[in-house]
Amino acid sequence: MKNGPLFLIGLFIALVLSWAGLVLGSHVQFGALTPYYDDTEGASFPSRSSGIAARGQFVYADLGCAACHTQQVRRPDFGSDQARGWGERQSVARDYIFQSRPQLGASRLGPDLTNLAGRKPSAPDAEDLMKLLYAGSGLHPAYKFLFDEREIVGQRSDKALTLSGKLAPPAGREIVATERAQSLVAYLLSLNNGYDYPESRPLPKPAAGGHGGTTAKHGETKMPEGKK
Amino acid sequence: MINAPTNGASAEVTAVDTTARWPLLFLIGSGIVWLLVSGVLALITSIQLHSPQFMADCSWLTHGRAVAERETAFVYGWAANAGIAIALWVLARLGGSPLRGTNWLFIGTLFWNLGVAIGLVGIATGDMTTFAFLQLPAYVQPLMLFSYGAMAVAGVLAWSGRRADGTYAAQWYAVAALFLFPWLFSAAQVVLLWAPVRGTVQAVAAGWFAQGAWTLWLAPLALAGAYYVVPKVSGRALRSYDFASLGFWTLITVGAWSGGRHLIGGPVPAWVATMAVASCSLLVGHYLIVFLNLRGAVGAGGTALNFITFGLVAYTLGGLLDSITAFREIALQTQFTLVSSAQQELALHGALSMMLFGTIYYMVPRLTDRPWASAGFIGAHRWLATGGVLLLVLALAIGGWMQGADLLAPKTSFAAIHGHLKLPLLAVTAAYGLLLAGNILLLVNFLRSACVGGSTTVTVTPFRQPLNMEATAP
Numbered sequence: 001m002k003n004g005p006l007f008l009i010g011l012f013i014a015l016v017l018s019w020a021g022l023v024l025g026s027h028v029q030f031g032a033l034t035p036y037y038d039d040t041e042g043a044s045f046p047s048r049s050s051g052i053a054a055r056g057q058f059v060y061a062d063l064g065c066a067a068c069h070t071q072q073v074r075r076p077d078f079g080s081d082q083a084r085g086w087g088e089r090q091s092v093a094r095d096y097i098f099q100s101r102p103q104l105g106a107s108r109l110g111p112d113l114t115n116l117a118g119r120k121p122s123a124p125d126a127e128d129l130m131k132l133l134y135a136g137s138g139l140h141p142a143y144k145f146l147f148d149e150r151e152i153v154g155q156r157s158d159k160a161l162t163l164s165g166k167l168a169p170p171a172g173r174e175i176v177a178t179e180r181a182q183s184l185v186a187y188l189l190s191l192n193n194g195y196d197y198p199e200s201r202p203l204p205k206p207a208a209g210g211h212g213g214t215t216a217k218h219g220e221t222k223m224p225e226g227k228k
Numbered sequence: 229m230i231n232a233p234t235n236g237a238s239a240e241v242t243a244v245d246t247t248a249r250w251p252l253l254f255l256i257g258s259g260i261v262w263l264l265v266s267g268v269l270a271l272i273t274s275i276q277l278h279s280p281q282f283m284a285d286c287s288w289l290t291h292g293r294a295v296a297e298r299e300t301a302f303v304y305g306w307a308a309n310a311g312i313a314i315a316l317w318v319l320a321r322l323g324g325s326p327l328r329g330t331n332w333l334f335i336g337t338l339f340w341n342l343g344v345a346i347g348l349v350g351i352a353t354g355d356m357t358t359f360a361f362l363q364l365p366a367y368v369q370p371l372m373l374f375s376y377g378a379m380a381v382a383g384v385l386a387w388s389g390r391r392a393d394g395t396y397a398a399q400w401y402a403v404a405a406l407f408l409f410p411w412l413f414s415a416a417q418v419v420l421l422w423a424p425v426r427g428t429v430q431a432v433a434a435g436w437f438a439q440g441a442w443t444l445w446l447a448p449l450a451l452a453g454a455y456y457v458v459p460k461v462s463g464r465a466l467r468s469y470d471f472a473s474l475g476f477w478t479l480i481t482v483g484a485w486s487g488g489r490h491l492i493g494g495p496v497p498a499w500v501a502t503m504a505v506a507s508c509s510l511l512v513g514h515y516l517i518v519f520l521n522l523r524g525a526v527g528a529g530g531t532a533l534n535f536i537t538f539g540l541v542a543y544t545l546g547g548l549l550d551s552i553t554a555f556r557e558i559a560l561q562t563q564f565t566l567v568s569s570a571q572q573e574l575a576l577h578g579a580l581s582m583m584l585f586g587t588i589y590y591m592v593p594r595l596t597d598r599p600w601a602s603a604g605f606i607g608a609h610r611w612l613a614t615g616g617v618l619l620l621v622l623a624l625a626i627g628g629w630m631q632g633a634d635l636l637a638p639k640t641s642f643a644a645i646h647g648h649l650k651l652p653l654l655a656v657t658a659a660y661g662l663l664l665a666g667n668i669l670l671l672v673n674f675l676r677s678a679c680v681g682g683s684t685t686v687t688v689t690p691f692r693q694p695l696n697m698e699a700t701a702p
Contacts, residue, residue: 004387004388007395007400007403008403008407010477010480011403011404011407011408011480012407012408012411014477014480014481015408015411015412015440015444015480015484017481018436018440018481018483018484018485018487019415019436019484021485021503022432022433022435022436022484022485022487022488022500022503023415023419023425023429023432023433023436026425026429026432026433026496026497026500027419027425027429029497030427030428030429030496030497031425031426031427031429032426033426033427061356061358062293062354062355062356063290063292063293063354064290064291064292064293064295064296064356064358065292066292066358067291067292067295067296068291068292070564072493072494072495074493074494075493078493078556078560079493079560079635079636080635080636080637080638083638084638090493090495091494091495092495093427093428093429093495093496093497094427095495096427096428096495097426097427099427100424101358101424101430102427102428102430102431103358104428104431104491104494104495105564106360106490106564106568107564107565107568107569108564108565108635109277110642111642136280136281136284137280138280138643138646139280139642139643139646140280141276141280141281141284141290141291142280142281142284142285143284143290144284144285145285145286145287145290
């Protein structure tokens with residue numbers, strides 16, 4: 001390796017190849033996925049999230065929620081995601097096309113949140129989430145800085161939390177969710193990947209001797225080959 | 229020559245060292261300070277895992293942000309500063325001429341550290357990017373790139389102006405790390421921040437950057453130091469040196485392809501994860517060759533080599549574990565658990581930090597022309613670091629394996645999982661405490677050696693050609 005320039009060119013080519021293969025290759029393959037139009041429903045999926053939910057995703061990102069929560073469901077025969085009620089199907093690339101910064105996450109110290117609003121048998125409602133965010137729990141930190149404590153002037157705010165016991169504010173005062181807390185909760189309640197895309201359905205099982213468990217073994221995400 | 233450093237090797241201080249003294253000590257010192265910042269944050273985040281309300285009311289230290297701050301302080305604060313100092317020193321010494329461009333280096337270091345500080349405040353106030361190893365807010369990233377460029381000027385001059393004919397493995401790794409990082413960093417910025425790709429392509433790009441930052445930047449920085457120090461201290465040529473270039477090019481060409489390592493079963497095409505399995509398997513070749521080359525360090529004794537030996541074993545073991553957990557059957561249980569944290573900490577604290585420590589313990593007496601202020605501190609640091617890393621990695625790995633088994637059993641609630649994790653997580657906190665204590669000793673010892681003390685008059689001896697000491701190849 002006496003030739004300096006050749007050495008540097010070699011380094012550069014190695015880096016460019018990996019970039020082109022992984023990043024550019026992925027971009028070409030599924031960087032331009034379009035929503036899927038369903039004739040029978042007369043609508044396309046996924047739908048864009050509302051403004052407040054889209055803002056809520058930024059709150060989710062800036063608080064680093066992804067440090068403990070994933071937003072990716074693995075396919076039913078790979079792990080217990082389905083059995084835990086996190087989703088009936090695997091997450092596919094198309095689920096994320098309208099998210100400006102998908103929060104896939106890499107740690108499950110807390111539950112997966114992909115389908116929080118569509119959770120079976122019962123999904124949390126806004127009040128549950130507000131209380132969890134304000135008070136925390138033995139497993140979840142509190143985010144008191146997302147709430148304001150203030151004096152009740154005239155009527156009680158409709159954004160005020162209903163709290164009891166130790167958490168209740170002193171008489172004449174109320175705990176109100178800030179705009180950030182409201183958009184975060186709106187975002188969490190918008191998380192629902194209920195729609196079944198063609199590529200998220202398991203491959204048809206072989207007719208003979210198909211006892212399940214082997215389908216789509218290595219196909220995490222089948223790229224769509226048109227409508228089936 | 230005034231006196232010998234504590235590790236017993238002869239102190240051959242040269243013009244290379246005296247000209248580079250203050251810029252390089254500045255880099256190392258800032259690195260150690262950030263290491264302590266990262267250590268305090270690690271302590272906080274680890275307490276939060278078993279007592280979630282700890283510091284929760286403080287928005288700057290809420291768990292998600294503190295995790296990002298810890299990682300950033302470690303990678304951009306500690307590893308970058310210390311690694312660049314080592315790479316530049318190795319290039320200057322093996323190039324055979326004093327470091328040039330030290331003004332640029334000084335300015336670059338100043339702004340780099342300013343960038344890290346601004347970045348940490350930015351993360352604390354909610355501007356993190358959420359991409360692993362790239363958490364610095366978008367607005368400081370151009371500053372980081374420019375200040376890196378200023379620091380690298382010295383490396384470019386040392387490489388292009390080298391007097392010696394041949395090159396050594398230590399130089400390859402140093403040049404690769406210095407040269408590749410700006411490309412890696414700017415390419416990641418473009419596709420993730422300035423013109424973001426859509427949807428989960430971002431996850432692939434972020435994985436490419438995170439693996440690239442480890443295999444093309446951080447690991448080569450550590451290896452540059454190890455490949456330089458091991459033959460110097462042991463006084464023997466590197467073993468099986470003929471394989472070194474194969475090991476080097478395997479890492480460089482294959483490393484970043486393992487970007488899909490954490491996307492197994494995720495919402496990306498299956499080939500991304502398959503590519504990671506293939507490249508992690510190929511990288512085993514690199515890890516084995518590095519072990520073969522540097523095995524002379526094992527049992528050779530001496531401060532520097534004790535640290536490097538630990539780092540070498542951790543590096544090889546970490547590589548083997550990466551290749552095992554890349555397989556889907558294993559990832560089924562280990563993915564999304566503390567096992568991933570165990571692997572990361574084995575790489576960062578076990579391999580990277582330990583090799584950097586070893587090189588720093590060898591390098592600083594030659595820069596200051598004084599032995600380390602306290603041999604006792606070095607010994608204590610060694611035992612605290614060794615014990616800390618062992619406890620940390622074992623606790624995370626055992627806890628993570630249990631957590632994975634629990635997660636696979638759908639009936640086990642999260643309350644039960646956290647109940648099982650209580651003990652391992654307490655051990656993790658203790659381990660971070662040990663590491664922090666050891667690193668405080670390092671800082672005190674460093675400050676005493678670098679700033680306090682007697683006369684600073686230095687005798688410059690002529691530069692000694694290192695040819696006979698480096699390698700079998702000319």
